[in-house]
Each structure stands twice: as structure tokens, then as C-alpha cells.
Amino acid sequence: MLRISLLLSACLVGVVxxxxxxxxxxxxxxxxxxxxxxxxxxxxxxxxxxxHDMPPGLGIVAEGxxxxxxxxxxxxxxxxxxxxxxxxxxxCWLPGTPRVMLLDSPFEIFQxxxxxxxTFEWQQVYRVIYTxxxxxLYEGIESWMGHSRGQWEGDTLVVTVKDFxxxxxxxxxxxxxxxxxxxxxxxxxxxxxxxxxxxTLTDPAVYSKPWTIRAELQRQHGKPRILExxxxxxxxxxxxxxxxxxxxxxxxxxxADNMPFNAAASNPPPLPAVGADIRRLPNGxxxxxxxxxxxxxxxxxxxxxxxxxxxxxxxRGVVKDPADGQLPYQAWARAERIQRELPHRGYDxxxxxxxxxxxPRSLYVPSPFHIxxxxxxxxxxxxxxxxxxxALNRTQHLPDNVRLWQxxxxxxxxGDTLVVxxxxxxxxxxxxxxxxxxxxxxTMVETFTPVSADKVIYRATVSDPIPYTQPxxxxxxxxxxxxxxxxxxxxxxxxxxxxxxxxxxxxxxQQGSN
Amino acid sequence: MxxxxxxxxxxxxxxxxxxxxxxxxxFSAEYDNExxxxxxxxxxxxxxxxxxxxxYMDVTGDDGxxxxxALETSAANGLIRRGWRKEDLPAGTxxxxxxxxxxxxxxxxxxxxxxxxxxxxxxxxxxNQGAQEEK
Numbered sequence: 219m220l221r222i223s224l225l226l227s228a229c230l231v232g233v234v235x236x237x238x239x240x241x242x243x244x245x246x247x248x249x250x251x252x253x254x255x256x257x258x259x260x261x262x263x264x265x266x267x268x269x270h271d272m273p274p275g276l277g278i279v280a281e282g283x284x285x286x287x288x289x290x291x292x293x294x295x296x297x298x299x300x301x302x303x304x305x306x307x308x309x310c311w312l313p314g315t316p317r318v319m320l321l322d323s324p325f326e327i328f329q330x331x332x333x334x335x336x337t338f339e340w341q342q343v344y345r346v347i348y349t350x351x352x353x354x355l356y357e358g359i360e361s362w363m364g365h366s367r368g369q370w371e372g373d374t375l376v377v378t379v380k381d382f383x384x385x386x387x388x389x390x391x392x393x394x395x396x397x398x399x400x401x402x403x404x405x406x407x408x409x410x411x412x413x414x415x416x417x418t419l420t421d422p423a424v425y426s427k428p429w430t431i432r433a434e435l436q437r438q439h440g441k442p443r444i445l446e447x448x449x450x451x452x453x454x455x456x457x458x459x460x461x462x463x464x465x466x467x468x469x470x471x472x473x474a475d476n477m478p479f480n481a482a483a484s485n486p487p488p489l490p491a492v493g494a495d496i497r498r499l500p501n502g503x504x505x506x507x508x509x510x511x512x513x514x515x516x517x518x519x520x521x522x523x524x525x526x527x528x529x530x531x532x533x534r535g536v537v538k539d540p541a542d543g544q545l546p547y548q549a550w551a552r553a554e555r556i557q558r559e560l561p562h563r564g565y566d567x568x569x570x571x572x573x574x575x576x577x578p579r580s581l582y583v584p585s586p587f588h589i590x591x592x593x594x595x596x597x598x599x600x601x602x603x604x605x606x607x608x609a610l611n612r613t614q615h616l617p618d619n620v621r622l623w624q625x626x627x628x629x630x631x632x633g634d635t636l637v638v639x640x641x642x643x644x645x646x647x648x649x650x651x652x653x654x655x656x657x658x659x660x661t662m663v664e665t666f667t668p669v670s671a672d673k674v675i676y677r678a679t680v681s682d683p684i685p686y687t688q689p690x691x692x693x694x695x696x697x698x699x700x701x702x703x704x705x706x707x708x709x710x711x712x713x714x715x716x717x718x719x720x721x722x723x724x725x726x727x728q729q730g731s732n
Numbered sequence: 733m734x735x736x737x738x739x740x741x742x743x744x745x746x747x748x749x750x751x752x753x754x755x756x757x758x759f760s761a762e763y764d765n766e767x768x769x770x771x772x773x774x775x776x777x778x779x780x781x782x783x784x785x786x787x788y789m790d791v792t793g794d795d796g797x798x799x800x801x802a803l804e805t806s807a808a809n810g811l812i813r814r815g816w817r818k819e820d821l822p823a824g825t826x827x828x829x830x831x832x833x834x835x836x837x838x839x840x841x842x843x844x845x846x847x848x849x850x851x852x853x854x855x856x857x858x859x860n861q862g863a864q865e866e867k
Contacts, residue, residue, distance in 0.1 A: 711779065
């Protein structure tokens with residue numbers, strides 16, 4: 219009876235699959251949307267009873283047990299025993315693949331004919347699955363998340379993932395792999411709200427034969443977007459390693475003795491002309507997709523024209539408004555900004571902790587980024603392993619009390635210029651390494667104007683009544699190039715932070731003894 | 733859209749001007765402008781990490797004592813994009829390194845430049861000079 223009913227369900231699934239899955243304009247199943255794995259399957263891939271740190275589960279290993287080689291099984295058991303200390307996820311390190319797909323945390327898929335971006339709420343991690351038929355430029359370069367290449371076999375997306383390191387785990391129970399791991403993933407949409415996700419793991423140094431996990435991804439309804447879960451930042455805030463800044467973090471008020479903020483003083487020069495030869499998408503909109511490097515002019519070391527110093531480069535100055543190139547600081551904020559250049563303040567820069575660089579800083583940290591553009595969204599994938607969503611299909615920002623490192627961005631086309639409005643900042647970021655100030659009251663209008671086939675002029679006009687007296691505007695050229703992103707696993711090897719903390723603590727000790 | 737990856741053996745000359753620097757004021761906090769160093773030795777390990785890499789190198793002092801130095805580099809991704817691979821710098825590779833020692837006087841340094849024994853330059857490191865070249 220059970221067998222008949224299973225057979226019947228399989229037939230029904232087949233019918234549903236043929237009729238009801240959403241499709242892209244090119245006829246492929248449209249996997250776009252917000253997803254999360256069904257069930258708490260990521261704690262232990264194998265069947266297990268409840269433990270103090272994980273719920274029970276029947277497991278998702280098709281073979282029942284992972285076919286470890288003897289030494290690898292011993293390693294797994296040692297990992298399990300010491301999991302609280304050894305699990306990379308407990309240290310907020312990159313989760314690896316396929317573990318990232320199985321977390322109790324949502325992710326969003328963006329899809330074009332040549333690539334898919336998977337953006338995860340957990341730590342703002344992302345994956346890019348290239349479906350353009352080209353091999354990776356960086357085959358053999360080890361990474362936590364692997365290099366993904368996909369193709370469609372009928373209605374199934376088949377993805378090969380390789381070039382791993384041996385540091386990530388498969389789950390919270392210490393199941394592991396070597397750098398020789400290869401994944402063969404299969405994404406099969408069975409109805410509009412369900413993707414069957416199957417992964418075969420091949421790693422001859424660790425397993426006696428390939429083995430398979432099967433899980434179900436469920437569409438998450440009712441979420442306007444996914445949020446941020448900055449594991450390391452939350453941990454450091456909780457234990458005091460990253461200290462609150464009372465004047466900038468949400469919900470600090472405008473200081474009572476501030477000069478009035480003169481919003482009407484904003485006077486940026488006219489936008490550049492759109493080029494005649496710009497690339498366009500089939501829908502006629504400018505094509506801003508691809509890999510970009512910013513001609514940043516040292517903006518990460520000063521938005522104003524700033525001479526370099528020992529181990530610090532010059533900054534050419536990128537402020538276009540006010541016309542004198544100076545940021546319109548409140549007097550107290552200028553004094554704080556100058557203090558931030560001192561060696562003992564280096565520890566206070568959130569990027570020294572490997573936290574998200576924020577906006578607009580992510581555009582000019584000296585790292586490339588890749589834009590995936592669909593009709594409804596642009597998603598910026600920054601090499602420092604953080605994604606940022608610009609929604610074209612929303613008109614309402616998040617509720618005012620939901621504050622994010624990168625804010626909440628809504629875009630629209632104004633002719634051939636992309637205009638992006640961002641608010642809901644948490645005020646925890648720095649604009650650059652010399653500590654140009656942002657607060658949670660920052661609101662921002664960015665423009666992306668394509669001026670030639672592969673050059674975009676980027677503007678950001680920042681209005682922030684806590685540290686400034688009027689809005690200011692920076693301008694940077696963005697150059698599209700033929701390259702692809704590598705991975706930056708920042709906090710995993712961040713040896714500098716302790717040195718910076720030592721410098722700060724030494725300074726504080728001296729101040730305390732004086 | 734294919735990028736020509738600059739292979740180590742084919743384009744060593746172009747590396748002379750390459751830097752790919754990710755300078756950070758952490759460096760000016762950690763390292764001492766008044767302690768320039770020039771070290772020759774053999775690589776024991778290189779960590780191809782981001783945002784900064786590390787070269788570990790055995791250096792023999794005038795007294796014959798061998799010290800293992802930890803020397804901080806710019807991001808590995810810059811090297812990789814210029815065609816360098818892990819296999820190009822095995823343990824035992826002879827290097828000359830110029831840079832600055834840590835403020836705390838330990839055997840730790842920040843790299844300004846790295847020169848291989850055949851004259852090839854690895855990268856200009858994290859120096860101000862290198863950052864200027866980046867632009």
C-alpha cells in the first residue's frame with residue numbers, strides 16, 4: 219500500500235513539475251526567490267538522537283552512513299568530541315559548501331542565463347554558480363566555498379563544485395572532507411515552492427566511495443528580503459571586543475549643540491552623459507553586470523585629498539561636493555575624525571575586525587566586486603565575502619528599527635542611470651581607514667551612470683546630520699573587466715587584530731597610569 | 733571574456749611594477765618606521781591568505797643562530813591574479829626581503845619588497861611606495 223502511494227506521489231510530482239514550475243524568459247526553471255532547507259538537517263547529516271547542542275534527526279545521507287576510510291572516521295570522532303571548540307562555524311568562519319545550503323538560515327537565489335548568485339543571511343556569504351560554459355580562471359586555488367560551475371540537464375541544474383580547502387566541516391557533528399572534495403549538486407524544482415537538492419560527495423582521501431545527501435529547499439514566503447546575520451560582529455559586541463560608539467550607533471540623537479544641517483546646500487555637478495555604446499540587457503535597460511574594479515584613488519585612506527604616511531598611501535580626494543573637496547564636518551566630528559588616525563584607534567575600524575565594510579566603502583576598498591543583474595534586482599558580490607542587494611521591485615524600506623551594516627537599498631532607473639536610495643544603517647561602520655564618520659542617520663542616494671561600454675561613473679550623495687553640516691558627494695569611476703572573483707576569508711586568518719588590540723591596550727594602560 | 737593569466741615564467745618583468753597593495757593603518761600601528769630591515773633566508777612556509785599573507789623565513793644571523801621570521805605581505809589574491817601559484821614558492825626558496833620590523837621588536841616584519849635569488853620580484857608588499865604604484 220505504501221509502495222503504491224509513493225508511486226502515485228511520484229507521478230503527481232512529475233505532473234506538477236511539467237506544469238507549474240516558474241520559468242525564466244529562456245524557458246529554464248526559475249529558481250529565484252528566498253529559500254531555506256526544510257528541517258533542522260544541518261546539525262548532523264547522519265541519523266542521531268538529541269544532544270545538548272543539537273536536535274534529533276533521521277539524517278539525510280542516502281546511504282545511511284558516511285563511508286569514511288578508517289583514519290577519516292577516527293578524525294570525525296575526534297572532531298565530534300571537541301566540536302564546541304573546533305567547529306569552524308562556532309568561530310564564525312566561512313561555512314563551506316554544502317553546509318551553507320543546510321543551515322537554519324535563509325538564502326536568496328538570483329538567476330540569469332549565464333550565472334546564479336546565492337546570497338546567504340549567514341555572515342553575508344555568497345556563492346556564484348557560473349553557467350556560461352567557461353572553465354574557472356582560477357582552477358586549483360583553494361577556497362572555503364569552492365568554485366562552482368553549472369549547466370542545465372533538462373530542467374535540472376547540475377553544478378560541479380571543487381577547489382576546496384580542508385578546513386570547513388559538513389555539519390556541526392564534525393563530519394569532514396579533504397581539499398580533494400568534489401561536489402556534484404543537482405537542483406530540481408518540483409513545484410513553485412520546492413527544490414529537491416541532492417549532492418554527491420567524492421573525496422577518495424576521506425571516503426571509500428562517493429555518497430549522497432538529499433534535502434528539500436522550501437520557498438520562504440512573506441519576507442521582503444533577507445537580513446544580515448553578522449556572527450563575528452555580534453559575538454564581539456556581546457563580549458566587549460567591539461565597543462559601542464554612542465554618538466553614531468542607532469538610535470543616537472543629533473547632538474543638541476550641532477550646527478543646523480543644511481540639506482539645501484547640496485550642489486553636486488551635473489551627472490555625466492550616458493555613452494552611446496553602452497551595453498544593454500534584452501529588456502533594454504543598461505547592463506551593469508559583471509566584474510568591476512573601482513579606480514578608487516585611495517578613497518579607502520581618505521575621501522579628502524590626504525597625503526600618505528608610513529605604510530599609508532596617498533588619497534587623491536574624491537569629494538565633488540562641496541566644491542572645496544572637504545567633508546562638511548561638525549567641529550566636534552572633525553576632531554574625532556583626526557583622533558581616529560592615531561595608531562591606538564586602528565583597532566576601532568570595523569574592517570580591521572573583518573566586519574562588513576558597508577556602503578559606500580565596499581565600492582572603494584581595494585577589492586573587486588561582481589554585479590549580477592536581473593529584471594528585479596541587482597546584487598553586488600564584493601570579494602571581501604559580503605553581498606549587497608539593490609531591489610528594483612520594492613518601494614518600501616524596511617521598518618525604521620531594523621538597522622543593518624549595509625542599510626536597505628531600493629533602486630530605480632532614471633533614464634539610463636541607476637538611482638539607489640539607502641537608509642536603515644546601523645551606524646557602526648567607518649567610511650575608510652582614517653575614520654571618516656558615518657552614523658545611523660546616514661541616508662544615501664547613489665547613481666550609476668554608464669558612460670561607455672565598460673565604464674560606469676559612480677556617485678554617492680550622503681546626508682548624515684550627526685557628523686556633518688550638509689550633504690556631500692563623492693564620485694568614482696568603475697571599470698568592468700574580464701576577470702572573476704576570488705575568495706577573501708578575512709577573519710579566518712586575521713592575525714592583525716590582536717596586534718592592533720595590543721597597541722590599543724598599551725595606550726590605555728599608559729593613560730590609566732598617568 | 734577570457735582573461736590571460738600572467739604566468740610566472742612568462743611575465744616576470746611585469747611583476748616589477750605590480751603591487752596589488754592592501755595597505756592598512758594597522759600596519760602603521762604595528763610596524764616601526766625607524767626599524768627598516770633587510771633579510772636574506774629560506775622560505776619555510778607561505779600562507780596564501782587574505783586580507784594579508786605571511787611568509788615564514790629562516791634567517792641566519794651573524795652569530796650563526798637561525799631565526800624564523802614571520803613577514804606580512806599584501807593579499808594573496810593580488811599575487812594569484814598576476815599568475816603566481818603556491819607551487820612557485822616551495823619551502824626552501826631563497827629570498828631577500830626588505831621591510832620594517834614590528835614595534836614590539838619581535839621577529840615579525842612588514843614586507844616592502846621581495847626579491848628571488850634569480851632577480852625576479854614577488855611583489856612590492858604593503859609599503860607606501862607599493863600603494864602609490866597601485867594607483
